[in-house]
Amino acid sequence: xxxxxxxxxxxxxxxxxxxxxxxxxxxxxxxxxxxxxxxxxxxxxxxxxxxxxxxxxxxxxxxxxxxxxxxxxxxxxxxxxxxxxxxxxxxxxxxxxxxxxxxxxxxxxxxxxxxxxxxxxxxxxxxxxxxxxxxxxxxxxxxxxxxxxxxxxxxxxxxxxxxxxxxxx
Numbered sequence: 068x069x070x071x072x073x074x075x076x077x078x079x080x081x082x083x084x085x086x087x088x089x090x091x092x093x094x095x096x097x098x099x100x101x102x103x104x105x106x107x108x109x110x111x112x113x114x115x116x117x118x119x120x121x122x123x124x125x126x127x128x129x130x131x132x133x134x135x136x137x138x139x140x141x142x143x144x145x146x147x148x149x150x151x152x153x154x155x156x157x158x159x160x161x162x163x164x165x166x167x168x169x170x171x172x173x174x175x176x177x178x179x180x181x182x183x184x185x186x187x188x189x190x191x192x193x194x195x196x197x198x199x200x201x202x203x204x205x206x207x208x209x210x211x212x213x214x215x216x217x218x219x220x221x222x223x224x225x226x227x228x229x230x231x232x233x234x235x236x
Contacts, residue, residue: 081106085115091198092207094214095123098198104188112191114183115141120174122209128171133227134185136164138172143179147172169231193226 083089083101090099095118102113128148138145144157149170156162156172164170185191197219201207223230 078108078110079106085204086201088200090201090204091194092201093194093198095119095207095210097201097204097206098194099204100191100195101182102188103191107188109188111184111186112188114185114191114194116181116183117179117206118174119178119206120176122206123174124210124214125173126171128169128231129223130169130229130231131164131166131185131190131227132229133166134187134190135166136170136190137184137186138162138164139182139184141180141182143174143176145172145179145181146175190226190228193222193228196222196225 081102083099083106085099089101090097092098097117099115100112101115102111104110104112138147138156139161140156140158142158144155147154147156147162147164147170149162149164150168154162155175199207220230
């Protein structure tokens with residue numbers, strides 16, 4: 068939990084906009100950290116996630132051991148694989164991926180824009196560790212080659228995430 072304050076009962080009022088050092092590029096995704104653990108006393112994080120099919124890297128099957136992960140689809144659609152269930156999640160839909168349950172998602176539309184809510188906060192720091200500041204508020208260039216798997220696995224372990232296998236082909 069490097070640098071994150073422990074959860075308190077007091078929330079800190081704040082306003083967040085894209086840019087303003089809150090946007091990052093991660094594996095072909097544009098992320099905007101709208102609420103971080105530092106902003107919310109550790110209660111939750113909220114990240115806007117924008118991606119494009121065959122451009123943004125599909126996450127592998129994984130398990131969060133520290134937080135519930137939720138998605139609200141603003142535009143487009145995703146397919147979520149949760150344990151042995153498959154959910155089609157379209158614009159206007161919300162899905163909860165409980166901690167301790169294997170899951171992954173992929174874009175089922177050409178592009179999608181999502182809100183990623185994690186309770187409690189902390190998962191946003193996984194993204195921050197592996198991302199770079201966004202040079203502008205567009206999708207980054209497509210990743211060249213596979214990710215640095217040892218770095219990904221070490222960062223995931225540091226954030227209580229168990230990677231169960233490689234991303235799907």
